Amino acid sequence: MRSKDRISYFYDGDVGNVYFGPNHPMKPHRLCMTHHLVLSYDLHKKMEIYRPHKAYPVELAQFHSADYVEFLQRINPDTQHLFPEEMAKFKLGEDCPVFDDMFEFCQIYAGGTIDAARRLNNQLCDIAINWAGGLHHAKKCEASGFCYINDLVLGILELLKYHARVLYIDIDVHHGDGVEEAFYFTDRVMTVSFHKYGNLFFPGSGDVKEIGEREGKFYAINIPLKDGIDDTSFTRLFKTIISKVVETYRPGVIVLQCGADSLAGDRLGCFNLSIDGHAECVRFVKKFGLPLLVTGGGGYTKENVARCWTVETGVLLDTELPNEIPDNEYIKYFAPECSLRIPTGHIENFNSKSYLGTIKMQVLENLRCIQHAPSVQMQEVPPDFYIPDFDEDEKNPDERIDQHTQDKHIQRDDEYYEGDNDNDHNMDDV
Template identity: 55%
Template sequence: MTPGPTTKFKSDKTDGNDDVIGGKKRIFYYYKDGVGDFHYGSQHPMKPQRISACHSLVLNYGLHNYMTCIEPPKASFEEMSQYHAPDYLEFWKEVTPENAHEYEYLFNKFNIGEDCPVFDGVYDFSSISCGGSIEGARSINAGLCDVAINWAGGLHHAKKSEASGFCYMNDIVIGIIELLKYHQRVLYIDIDIHHGDGVQEAFYWTDRVMTLSLHRFGNYFFPGTGEMTDIGKGNGKYYSVNLPLREGMDDESYADLFQPVVKAVIDHFDPNAIVLQCGADSLGSDRLGCFNLSIKGHGECVRYVKSLGIPFMMVGGGGYTLRNVARCWTYETSIVTEQDDVINNAIPDTTEYREFFAPEYTLCPDLPRRIENGNSKEYLNALKLETIENLKMLKQAPSVQMQDEDYFQHNFIEYIKKSKKNMQLKLTPPLY
């Protein structure tokens, strides 16, 4: 499917609300100052600084001029407890590297260790991640935006009472819970190289959320879940869609699988809103990955989802070669703002992170193909056929009473005005 120069969204209106958000396009971009300053540890592969590097590129390419930029509040304890267990949240609220020895008796219970260490500010970092996804979902609920972006989100491995895979609180699950307050059916799409196990687990028994994950599977690759036979249970049977892939996936193979499967999901499930997890560890040459996607190939997934005309939220996720994560999410921001054919491939001289992008100093360099593609056309066709057969088993999702849209608009229009003003004050003029 080749989208036109602009995409008409199902939520497009002519009620004057664009004036409330400064006449910007209906794209809300969530970023909180300081989110990149948190540190998992010197040897840990997860680097929150990648979010700040991406933000700098977004500003220096001028992409903020095509979005409404908002600094979201941190998620509250109560908001995060919509999914996470109170004792789990209390643990993270109280524990620090200095007093961690006092809480060691809980480490096994909450899966604390090398992958998910105790670091300074872990609760604040997680509440920032969740805050962006909550506010993005609420803005979609209110009909104020068609696309919400929270690159600090996407932490898809966290469970109700367990940290996992560098993830502590599951902003995606909490964001989807918000979307379900207004939308009957929500589709979750995960293009991280790792299976979106935490999100699947949260919605495994419901028919109101469909989870679709394309991921590396086999040879003990983390987290070891996401087989083709993992299709959901109870009311949720056939609402979990898994595409277990072998190493070496390239752009052509990925597009040939992604687009027809997503189209089939849309045709059978008919979602009212979408959450797209854009984990960048599926890029070629990722420190922890084993796929061969280019930045533009990864971005084609975003372009295709945008072309569907369904309101959606984009969140981050994995990605452990910092410079490529920043490149990827910036490029995908340019796609939704329809500036990808306008911006220069050269990294702007004005970004303080310029040296991160040496030696190419380009936004979309050629990424090394380290691994041969182990996914034959026959194998991928078999995945498609079995997925489509499973989708034919779907029953229509239930109709439920939703909150009135005016409720959301009344609460958020003034908030967005204030947040937009506050964020603009914090952006330094040279970055414009």
């Protein structure tokens, strides 16, 4: 075990300002709430805080098709009616609406996960956190499930430059289908997803029988669960399976998607997990002492999302947080009790011991088919930055800043404060 983890935390205040529209369950505002809660507990003083770079279209096209990226960049709410064919082709519409600053939103959350991966690759930190990331449903050529760009796939591609084997773990209530699909045919990424399955629950995939194909056979692991799973059942199953996965697969790095819609009381979820139960999974993964990239994901009861990811930031920092929430800009959302913990849910648990036992046996049986960690021929490491050549004369002089300079923007003054104006505060105000 390392003596003290070095933690990099990525946040851009602009990511919480976008609006998917009235009645849409995705509220990026939850990211501002999370960040202010992290600040109110003084957790930022124990981490390095970075504003991520905005991912370039050419970086997004490392996974996504160029025409899809180009369309996302071009479309806006005023012009979408002019492109009905492309809207249908790329699956934009009700679940994945076009809204103001949509592409910039994608660039920020994807940039955070890419930057997190690069810092881990360069051994500049042990754990990297991007709560804005974790949008695991997006596909190569289409949006899906509120996700437009799959930052997780982009981050994993980055990690594969330096690591022979990457382990991806997903505890969102929805199946991590976009990530699984991207790496379904390779043994260099093992995907493990714990999720609700059945009764036409989105996205409809994630049966225990989906195990990968060709070189990827047995390297996709799915743990399909039923409504109402509680802390005890979930964490016991999680620890058993993840222990065996790490022992068998021997990954060099772990990516952990912490979707908070698996919490009790989530607007779209159906599990009974408490924040402590959810966070126990994070604590367990941290104990392996491997480089770790942590992202957010789903989560539609926003005050609980903020609570959860703040507690988990504390877990990653080995810091126990008092239950009484300190005063902060969003304190009214946590009233009247203003406590960090939430009670577990009361949905009936349809996961019988025998059902969970059967799932566990099938997963462990599949793992036995991997006798030893796969031998991976390491390729030459590609360059870190796929930055296109720009004509300097045409480029906005304010944007003429190279990536290395951007990376030095550690602990930007305007990322800490709890006020309204980005520039009215500095470090002394904290």
